[in-house]
Amino acid sequence: MTGDEACAEGALAAGCRFFGGYPITPATEIAEHMAERLPQLGGTFIQMEDEIAAIASVLGAAWAGQKGMTATSGPGFSLMMENVGLAVCTETPCVIVNVQRAGPSTGLPTMGAQADMMQARWGSHGHYEIIALAPSSAQEIFYQTITAFNLSERYRTPVFIMTDEIIGHMSEKVIIPAADRIQTEWRPKPSGRKDRFLLYKPGKNGVAPMPAAGEGYNVHVTGLTHDERGYPEMSVDTQAQMMDRLCRKILDNRDDIIMTESHHLDDAEIVLVSYGISSRTSMAAMQQARAMGLKVGFLRLITVWPFAEAQISALAERVKGFVTVEMNLGQIHLEVMRAANGKVPCHLVGHPGGTIIAPDQVIATLKEAF
Amino acid sequence: MTTQTTRKYLRERFMPHIWCAGCGHGTVLNALIRAFEALGMSRNEIVMVSGIGCSSRITGYVDVHTLHTLHGRALAFATGVKLSKPELNVIVPMGDGDALAIGGNHFIHAARRNIALTALVMNNRIYGMTGGQYSPLSGYGISATTAPYTSIDPDFDVVALSMAAGATFVARTTTYHVNEMFDFFQKAILHEGFAVVEVLTQCPTYFGRKNKMGNAADMLTYYKENTVALGARSEKEHPHMIKRGIFIQEEKPEYCSQYDKVMERAQKGRP
Numbered sequence: 001m002t003g004d005e006a007c008a009e010g011a012l013a014a015g016c017r018f019f020g021g022y023p024i025t026p027a028t029e030i031a032e033h034m035a036e037r038l039p040q041l042g043g044t045f046i047q048m049e050d051e052i053a054a055i056a057s058v059l060g061a062a063w064a065g066q067k068g069m070t071a072t073s074g075p076g077f078s079l080m081m082e083n084v085g086l087a088v089c090t091e092t093p094c095v096i097v098n099v100q101r102a103g104p105s106t107g108l109p110t111m112g113a114q115a116d117m118m119q120a121r122w123g124s125h126g127h128y129e130i131i132a133l134a135p136s137s138a139q140e141i142f143y144q145t146i147t148a149f150n151l152s153e154r155y156r157t158p159v160f161i162m163t164d165e166i167i168g169h170m171s172e173k174v175i176i177p178a179a180d181r182i183q184t185e186w187r188p189k190p191s192g193r194k195d196r197f198l199l200y201k202p203g204k205n206g207v208a209p210m211p212a213a214g215e216g217y218n219v220h221v222t223g224l225t226h227d228e229r230g231y232p233e234m235s236v237d238t239q240a241q242m243m244d245r246l247c248r249k250i251l252d253n254r255d256d257i258i259m260t261e262s263h264h265l266d267d268a269e270i271v272l273v274s275y276g277i278s279s280r281t282s283m284a285a286m287q288q289a290r291a292m293g294l295k296v297g298f299l300r301l302i303t304v305w306p307f308a309e310a311q312i313s314a315l316a317e318r319v320k321g322f323v324t325v326e327m328n329l330g331q332i333h334l335e336v337m338r339a340a341n342g343k344v345p346c347h348l349v350g351h352p353g354g355t356i357i358a359p360d361q362v363i364a365t366l367k368e369a370f
Numbered sequence: 371m372t373t374q375t376t377r378k379y380l381r382e383r384f385m386p387h388i389w390c391a392g393c394g395h396g397t398v399l400n401a402l403i404r405a406f407e408a409l410g411m412s413r414n415e416i417v418m419v420s421g422i423g424c425s426s427r428i429t430g431y432v433d434v435h436t437l438h439t440l441h442g443r444a445l446a447f448a449t450g451v452k453l454s455k456p457e458l459n460v461i462v463p464m465g466d467g468d469a470l471a472i473g474g475n476h477f478i479h480a481a482r483r484n485i486a487l488t489a490l491v492m493n494n495r496i497y498g499m500t501g502g503q504y505s506p507l508s509g510y511g512i513s514a515t516t517a518p519y520t521s522i523d524p525d526f527d528v529v530a531l532s533m534a535a536g537a538t539f540v541a542r543t544t545t546y547h548v549n550e551m552f553d554f555f556q557k558a559i560l561h562e563g564f565a566v567v568e569v570l571t572q573c574p575t576y577f578g579r580k581n582k583m584g585n586a587a588d589m590l591t592y593y594k595e596n597t598v599a600l601g602a603r604s605e606k607e608h609p610h611m612i613k614r615g616i617f618i619q620e621e622k623p624e625y626c627s628q629y630d631k632v633m634e635r636a637q638k639g640r641p
Contacts, residue, residue, distance in 0.1 A: 018454060039636035044453045044629065049479040053446035056439065056476075060419070060450025063437055064458070068450065086440055213435040213451055214458050216414040220381070220430055222438035231384065232430065232438075 003167040004071075006138040006174045007097055008033035010145025011069050013176065015184045016095070017043030018068035020057035022050055022076060025109040026165040027099040030071035051076035055083040055096065062092045063221060065212030067149055067186075071097035073165075074107060077116055077123070084158055085124035086223045088246065091156040091200070091208065093187055095148045098160060099168040100327075102353030112165035113353030114276055115328035120160045121305050127243065129250035131257055132160040132305040134275035138172040144302070150185040151257060155249055156207050162304065164327070166277045166356055190217065199230035200242075206249035250306060259302035260311060264290065268297025270370055271315055273336050274325040275301040278357055282325045285362035294366060304332065312339035321345040321370055325362055327353055345369065379403040379413060381433040388427055390498075392578075392586030394545035394571030398492055399428055401548055402461070405555035411459065418461045419448040421473060423499045424573075425465035425492040442472030445480040448487050456486070456626040459559060463490040466507035467497050470526050474506070481535035484563045485625035489537075490555075491528050491566060494573035502576030513580040528568040529617050538563035541616045544570040544593035550614065557616065562624050570597070570612070 001009070008030050011019070019038055021031035031047065038045040044061070048054040051072050058068035072080060077098045087094055100116050102108035116123075120132045131151050135144040141163060152159040190197050190209035199219045200208045211217035224232035225239045250257065263286060265271065270289075274282035279300045289296040299315070301308055312322070321344045324333040333348040340346050347369045351357050380403060389395050406416065416434040420426035422441035429436035439447045444462050452460045469477050469491045480487060496514060497503040504514035509525035532540045539561040541554040551569060558565035572578060572589035583589050598605050600615030 018450065020450060036636070039629075039633040042633060042637075046449065046453060046629075048446060048449070049475050052443060053449070053476055053479070056443040056446035057450035057453070059439070060437070060447040060452075061454040062450075063435075064417075064451045064454035066450075066454045082440055083443070212455075213417045213437075214414060214455050218413055218434050218436075220384070220436045220438065222430075223440065224438065 001138060001174050002029060002169055002171050003138040003141045003163055004029035004099065004169065005033050006142040007071065007145050007161065007163065008037065009174070009176060010142040011095065011149065012037055012041060013142070013179065013182050014067065014146040014149035016067045016069045016149060017041065018058060018061035018066040019043070019045050020048050020054040020061070020068065020070050021045075022048055022054045022072065024051070024073045024076045026101055026168050027071045027073045027076070027097065029168070030097060030099070051079040052083065055080040055094070058094045059083060059087055059092050062094050063213055067093070067153070069095040069097065071099065073099050073101045073109070074103045074116060077119065081123040085126055085128070087158040088124065088128045088130065089223045090221050091210070091246075092158070093152040093156050094158050095145070095152055096158055096160050098162050100162060100164040108354050110165065111354040112277065112356070113327045114162070114164055114278060115331070115353055117162065117304060117326070117328065117331045120162055129247045130160065130305050131155070131157060131250065131303065132162050133302060134162045134304045135167070135302070136276050136279045136300070137167060138170065138174050141167065142174050142176065146182060146184070150183070153185045153187045154205070154207065155253065156187055156210060157250065162276060164277050198228050200226065201228045202245060202249070206245060206252060254306050257303055258306060258308050260308050261300040261302060263298040263300070265297040265299065265315065267295055269295040269320045270297070270323060270366060271319050272296060272298045272323050272325055272362065273301065273312070273332070274298070275304055275332065278325045278327055281357045281359055281362060285325070285359040288359055288363055289366055296366065301332070307335050307339070309339045312336055313341065316340040316343040319344060321347065323347045323349060323362065323365055323369070325349045325357060327351045327357060376403050376407045379406050379432055379434070381431050384430045387431055389424060390575040392572065392574040393424070394494065394573070395425055395428060395492060397545040397548060398463070398490070398551070398569055398571055399431055401551040401555055402490070403432065404552050405559060408552070409556055409559060415457070415459055416461065417451055417458050418463065419444045419451060420463050421468040423465040423468050423497070425463055426468060428463045442468055443476065444468065445473060445476040445487065445489065449480060449485055452485055452487055453626060453629065459488070461488045461490065461559070463492060466491065466493045466495060466505040470528070470531070471506045478531070478535040481532055481537040481564045481566070483625040484536055484538055484622055486562055487564055488558045489564065489566045491568045492571050493528065493568055494571050494577055496573050496577040498573050498576050502580055528566070532566040533618050536564070537566045538618065538620050538622050539565035539616070540618045541566070542568040542570070543614050544597055545572060546590045546593035547614060554616065557619070561619065563622060
């Protein structure tokens with residue numbers, strides 16, 4: 001199946017029973033697959049009037065107790081950003097898939113890119129922490145969609161799945177395990193006296209239990225700065241407390257959230273850093289470089305946000321340099337530079353978007369730079 | 371009259387409210403919770419979803435499951451709630467900007483789907499929260515901070531727009547006609563489909579002051595003297611007056627029940 005279909009199947013396996021969407025190339029197939037499959041499973045599919053409404057309906061479904069998802073691409077991703085901030089602020093679990101295409105603006109709708117990575121990090125206004133995953137194959141999209149739901153439920157936060165047109169449309173073998181072999185998580189549920197329930201009083205991992213409409217908790221959920229009770233409170237102190245908790249529930253759990261894959265890092269002198277479709281380029285380039293006798297390793301970022309800063313800082317102490325491979329003109333590259341902190345040179349093999357980066361381009365940079 | 375049983379719907383711990391003295395929104399709140407009481411509704415079966423603005427703050431003061439979301443997006447958010455739990459009564463209070471400027475697209479599409487949401491358009495013809503800018507319901511010749519030479523924008527007719535978009539219950543009333551509002555709210559909540567109640571509600575602070583409408587009492591008197599009930603004898607005598615009443619109330623397939631049929635078809639086999 002295609003990456004887009006694998007994404008839809010992964011969502012269903014994770015327990016997603018609500019999809020609010022709006023057609024957009026190259027993410028439409030996710031909506032189409034959900035439109036067919038969700039009603040079979042008693043779930044809800046709705047095609048909304050635009051992407052803003054699509055994500056808003058997903059947040060509404062979440063507060064009615066559902067696991068919900070939407071899928072889009074660049075222009076739709078831009079439209080969703082205000083609601084992403086609402087989800088962060090109100091701690092609403094949801095999964096947002098961005099099958100990236102080349103921009104800016106309408107760009108190349110049918111051709112891939114990885115240029116929304118910083119938008120995923122900072123696209124909504126205000127300061128916040130976010131989780132973004134970048135799978136690199138149809139099979140991995142299936143599994144990472146399940147992981148995205150689990151992280152979203154565990155930390156009560158929106159989670160992005162940043163795929164791209166190439167893996168979204170590529171057909172590959174996907175193995176779907178039996179349902180009882182798939183681990184799914186649900187948001188923590190409140191217990192105790194309903195009239196004394198505090199909407200944002202965190203549990204042990206910094207995450208508060210979440211009631212659903214109709215359960216009798218009768219809470220007030222607001223995107224205004226709010227206190228532990230959920231009451232709007234226009235004060236500097238409340239803002240500081242809310243921000244601290246929102247950020248720390250992600251930052252303090254980075255070890256749990258950040259997933260990477262290492263290849264030949266033990267003896268590596270030069271480390272390729274990549275994610276998503278470009279990690280397939282990087283893998284091939286690493287193998288070619290190794291065959292040429294170059295001590296090249298590869299760090300694949302599965303979780304892109306929060307960034308694997310500690311890992312790259314540690315590598316910077318002992319390697320000769322980094323090469324970031326990504327289909328933009330330098331986004332994660334700048335993060336690698338920041339983490340390397342001037343200790344070793346950092347190079348970029350970038351691309352303005354539209355086609356996959358060839359391994360030869362990586363080899364050329366390796367030869368030229370080191 | 372507010373009784374002890376009506377008060378259970380009030381979230382008094384959120385008081386004092388933010389509305390100005392003389393604002394009509396408190397009258398809307400009063401009629402709404404009295405409608406809940408008259409219908410014998412449990413607090414646990416009501417969800418209120420609002421956007422941003424003076425009107426949207428009403429959700430804070432009702433002790434049910436309340437969601438205070440983004441400017442203009444309340445109906446889209448509410449659509450997700452309703453489809454996930456169709457057994458809940460979902461009420462969506464909105465201001466004129468919320469409903470028909472930034473939220474206009476969501477408004478017409480929710481009406482088109484005929485999804486069973488109760489949309490309350492609290493029309494004070496002005497953006498109050500931001501300090502008195504003209505809205506798409508202000509109309510031509512209105513003074514506002516962003517129309518210092520008076521507005522050149524015609525206004526929407528909420529009733530005609532709602533009906534054209536497919537709403538199956540559409541009513542209009544004012545904060546002067548409190549019992550009528552109480553009655554319309556009950557009928558709208560009971561209606562199986564997209565229900566719109568437009569309430570003309572006074573903003574003495576901005577609309578009134580900018581347009582020399584007098585104080586809150588003067589504005590209420592204006593509603594009394596410049597509106598006419600549908601079917602009243604005076605309706606024909608005063609064709610230019612603002613009409614109040616229930617303009618449409620019809621049974622048509624409701625969206626959630628239509629979706630049930632989609633599930634039935636899907637579970638029988640391929641389309």
